[in-house]
Amino acid sequence: MLVSRVGVSRSQSVLHGFQEVQNNFIQSLPHQHCSLAQFQHHLGLSGKPLFNTSVSIQNHGAVESQSPQTPSIKFEHTHAFDPIEFAITINIDASCNDEGTLFSPWTDSISDDEMKNVSSTMAKILSQVITDSTQTISELDAPI
Numbered sequence: 041m042l043v044s045r046v047g048v049s050r051s052q053s054v055l056h057g058f059q060e061v062q063n064n065f066i067q068s069l070p071h072q073h074c075s076l077a078q079f080q081h082h083l084g085l086s087g088k089p090l091f092n093t094s095v096s097i098q099n100h101g102a103v104e105s106q107s108p109q110t111p112s113i114k115f116e117h118t119h120a121f122d123p124i125e126f127a128i129t130i131n132i133d134a135s136c137n138d139e140g141t142l143f144s145p146w147t148d149s150i151s152d153d154e155m156k157n158v159s160s161t162m163a164k165i166l167s168q169v170i171t172d173s174t175q176t177i178s179e180l181d182a183p184i
Contacts, residue, residue, distance in 0.1 A: 042065065042068050042069070042071070042072050043068075043076065043079070043090075043091075044061070044064050044065060044068060046060055046061050046064055048177055049177065050176065050177050050178035051176055051177070051178065052176060052177060053173070053174050053175065053176055053177075054169050054173050054174070054175055054176070054177065054180065055173040055174055057177065058173070076090070089126075091126055092126055092127040092128065092149075093126055093127065093128045093129070093130070094125065094126040094128070094129045094130070095129075095130045095132065096129065096130070096131045096132065097132045097134055098131070098132070098133055098134065099133070099134040099135055100133060100135045100138075126146075127145065127146050127149040127150055128143060128144070128145050128146075128150060128155075128158070129143075129144040129145075130142070130143055130144075130162075131144065141162070143155060143158065143159050143162075165180055168180055
């Protein structure tokens with residue numbers, strides 16, 4: 041698990057925000073094996089939740105599309121499992137031509153209507169970002 045936090049300014053472009061998230065991810069890679077429990081203990085928050093949402097991004101098609109040559113080692117995707125430890129878990133499959141998103145809420149924390157609102161809002165934002173990634177974060181709010 042990589043923990044990430046990104047400060048977002050209403051005046052920055054969506055594209056800049058994505059670039060910042062990507063850079064943050066790359067800079068965090070050396071720390072991906074740090075235990076979340078160690079962070080909680082260090083912060084004096086043992087046993088208390090730090091987050092209510094998890095995002096998992098997987099690309100099951102990446103292995104097939106990497107090289108036209110016959111590989112000496114072949115990886116075959118057999119199963120993926122992301123534990124649902126958070127009020128909302130968002131699983132994103134970024135496989136080329138087979139993209140998809142699955143929202144998994146805790147039904148005792150998030151109602152069906154709230155989850156419909158979250159997924160509808162996310163769909164609207166995604167549509168706006170695809171249309172124009174140079175718009176600012178504040179411009180995303182206007183039509184929603």
